[in-house]
Amino acid sequence: MKNMDNPENLAQCPFRGTRVGGAMGKSPQLDDWWPNRLQVELLHQEQPVANPLSDENYKEAFNKIDLQELKKDIKAMLVDSKDWWPADYNNYGPQMIRMAWHSAGTYRIADGRGGAGQALQRFGPINSWWDNGNIDKSRRLLWPIKQKYGASLSWADLIVLTGNCALEIMNFPTFGFGGGRRDAWEPDRSTYWGPEFWNGKPFKESKVGEYYDGHPEEMVTQNLRWKGEPSDPNRDLENPLAATHQALIYVNPEGPGGNGEPKDSAMAIRESFKRMAMNDEETVALIAGGHAFGKSHGMASADKIGPAPEAAPMQAMGMGWQNSEGTGFGKYTMTNGIEGSWTPDPTSWDNNYLINLFKFEWEKTESPAGAIQWTPKDPNAPKTPDAHEEGKMNDLMMMTSDIALKVDPAYNEICQKFLNDFEYFTNAFSKAWYKLTHRDMGPKDRYLGPEVPEEDLIWQDPVPKRDFDLIEEAEITSLKQNILDSGLSVSALVSAAWSSAAIYRDSDKRGGANGARIALEPQNNWDLNRPDELNKVLSTLRSIKDDFNGNQSGNKRVSLADLVVLGGCAAIEKASKDGGFDVNVPFTPGRTDAIAEQTDVESFDWLKPVSDGFKNYHNDKVGYNIPAERIFLDRAQLLTLNAPEWTVLTAGLRVLDQNFDHSKHGVFTDRPGTLSTDFFKVLLSMDYEWVPQNDREMLFDIRDRETGNIKYTATRCDLIFGSNAQLRNIAEVYGADDGKERFIKDFVKAWDKVMMLDRYDVKDD
Structure with missing residues (x-):
């Protein structure tokens, strides 16, 4: 050795x-x-070989748990303080609320990424963000519970359920709980968390001028995600980000850049929470409700704190932020550097947070760690008990982000409503907490357990329950023929079906064809969906639907949602037959049609892609500086596609004339509307040269090498399948002379996968 x-x-x-x-x-x-290499391998994360539980049916296992017994175990643990990490006020409830909040709070509405759904808080980079300081200890405290229930209880579900139990033992009535979250088994390497470099040190120790890993081009604390100064009301946060700085969940509690200005903090809070899918009332409810419990920790200076979990020495066994001050825990605990509690009774649900915030004037002070915080000016203001020294009383504390609720007019008005109606406030926080911890779970069909509320909430994108019998093979065949005989083109039918299904994103399980929201605002008028053509298709399909349903003597019905998908399937069968291959495109009925009242237009509008390579759509007004093919890769990943599926779908959609504006970019065929391998034949041919149309290199002319004539045009989202080594090798499989039948088979399989992505009513997630 x-x-x-x-x-x-x-x-x-x-x-x-x-x-x-x-x-x-x-x-x-x-x-x-x-x-600048396109990382196609990002499509192949979370392989079954990484998951030691890939042979388990989590839905069945979770449903066998006695939820009340599990909650009893959790609640007993919450009041069983450990010497190695003693509980504040002899109650772990507040720190477990923080754990659940921070697990769920990474969610962002722009791309649906983040959230509690996979317990990614267990892996880097999230597990080592300074805003998650000492949450590693909370999960270690939970290990005996996880150990007892094993594969039947995911970390993702345990983290959220523990947050609920923590609220309940402190007399707060939770709205409900739905299980069903599946754990990730490796770090998320694809999510873009922001442009700043970060050195992994506590936030207070990271100074402007320090460099990350030796890279001098970007400084640690230089905030590159904002356009405009903190006091600028028109400042803008880079899409799709929601947190205001690297290594934060929401906002800096000391104000933007630690400036201690409540007005600036309010602007940052509003933008950040809006990006988390929260309105003003939900925002105030979450802040005021969350700060009714526990305390903040800032008793040690940042230079006393060791590295985060990902950089901790081996003997730390994955626990970071080792504190050399005093015992390193208990009264010496250090997290964000702010020290103190918001209320006189930090382990009970009451309205004292808001009462004290508005009853007293607050002055800016410093914590023992040097962080900006606020203390009542009135020496007779209530005190709060020390978390660890019996009999000791301390001043109350507020953060700059708390004072922001008082100085912002809209937030102030909501606070007054909560102050005057504690029951209303309780209900608002209960629903906001439920939304926070369940926002990324998708349809209610995925929720498991006896505590799932009956009430449908609009942020869940509800669809009606099916109350009719399913159509069968004979009716499906007849309806497909009726659709093809209607005069609608292959291109139009494929476009309607793809536009309906392919806005699905696996990050938060939103979007998809179920509900037929393609027929509702805002989706039916998105420019990338060819709205004029789309609404003609929908009008024709509605007539077919009405004729079919009106002629049924029993309870058999077909929905518009099903007809949109069926129309695409019928069109693909025709396009394939025109290319010389007879195929049967799978179709699973059972979708239902949502109505406008079940659709949150503002929230749903976030599902519109800013760039969609499948349709050669790119909205330059957004101002993205990211190459179109990288956003295209992101779209493919949100659809859970692997590299071959991405390749065949793009090639097939091109020859089926699916560009959003009917342009001919990438339509490398003389027979559009026929499902063929023509895209690959041109892409791989050396008979052509590929010439950028200008210095931007967004559009290209495909010129005949011999004559110099322009034969085709293309975008970056076309040429990437020939320029990227991994994608080119896949394209060669389908571009070979023996690849035609394989292409048709693989295209149909990938098409059906996309059509079924949101069918949680019939599939086991």
């Missing part, structure tokens, strides 16, 4: 991409050499 004290041996590793051993660091990787 090699002597690992020898530096020469430390620098050698059988995995050649890594050099180990202290400051020796890391040798260049593929993305260091070619930083």
Whole structure:
């Protein structure tokens, strides 16, 4: 065995991409050499081989749990303080609320990423964000519960349920709980969390001028995601981000950039919480409700705190932020640097947070760690008991983000409503907490357990329950023929079906064809959906639906949602037959039609892509500086596509004339509307050269090498399948002479996958 004290041996590793051993660091990787390379491998995360429970049916396992017994176990743990991490006020409830909140609070509405759904809080980078300081201890406290229930209880469900139990033991009535979250088994490498570099140190210790990992081009605390100064009412936060700075969940509690200005803080809060899908009332309810419990910790200076979990030494066993001040825990605990509690009774649900916020004037002070916080000016203001020293009383504390609720007129008005009606406030916080912790779960069909509320909430994008019998094979065949005989083109039918289904995003399980929201505002008027053509298709399909349903003597019915998908399937069968192959495109009936009252137009409008390579659509007005093909990769991942599925769907949609504006970019065929491998034949041919139309290199002319004539035009989202090494090798499979039948088969399979992505009513997620 090699002597690992020898530096020469430390620098050698059988995995050649890594050099180990202290400051020796890391040798260049593929993305260091070619930083602009499209990372197609991001489509292949979360492989079954990474999941030791891939053979388990989680839905069945969870439903066998006695939920009340599980909650009893959790609640007993919450009041059983441990010497290695003693509970504040002998109650772990407040810190468990923070754990659940921060797990769910990464959710953002722009792309649906983040949230509690996979317990990604267990992995980097999230587990090491300074805003998640010491949450690693909360999960360790929960390990005996997880150990007892094993594969039947995911960490994702346990984290949220523990937050609910914590609220309940402190006399707060929760709205409900739905299980069904599946754990991730590896870090999320695809989500874009922001442009800033970050050195992993506590926020207070990271100074402007320090560099991340030796990169001088961007400074640690330079906030690059905002356009405009903190006091600028028109400042804008980069899409799709929601947190106001790297390593934060929401906003800096000391104000933007730690400036201590409540008005600036209010603007940041409003933008951040809006990006988290919360309106003003929900925002105030969450802040005021959450701060009714527990305390903040700032008894040690940042230079006393060790590295975050991902950089902690091996002997720390995955726990970070080791504190060398005093015992390192209890009264010496350090998280965000702010010290104190908001209320005189931090383990009971009451309205004292708002009462004290408005009853007293507050002056700016500093915590022992040097953080900005606020203290009552009135020396007779109530005190709060110390979390660990019996008999000791401390001043109340407010953060700059708390004072923001008082100085902002709209937030102030909501606070007054909550102050005057504690029952209303309780209900508002209860529903807002439920939304926060369930927002990324998608349809209620995914919710498990006896505490799922009966009430449908508009943010769940509800669809009516089916109350009719399903159509069968004979009716399906007849309806397909009626659709094809209607005069609607293959291109129009495919476009309507794809536009309906392909806005699905697996990040928060929103979108999809079920509900037929393609026929409702705002989706039916999105420019990328060819609205004029779309509404002609919908009008024709409604007539077919009415004729069919009106002629049924029994309870058999067909929905518009089903007809939209069936029309696409029929069109693909025709397009394939025109290309020389007879195929049967799978179709599963049972979708229902939502109504306008079940659709939150403002929230649903966030599902509109800013760029969609499947349709060669790119909204330049948004101002993205990201190449279109990278956003295209993101779209493919949101649809859970692997690289071959992405490739065949793009090629098929091009020859089926699916560009949003009917342009001919990428339509490398002389027979549009026929399902063929023509896209690959042109893409891979050396008979052509590919010439950018201008310096932007967004559009390209495909010129005949011999004559110089322009044969076709293309976008970056077309040429990436020939320029990227991984995608080109896939394209060669389908572009080969023996690849035609394989292409048709794989296209149909991928098409059906997309049509079924949101069918949680019939599939086991």
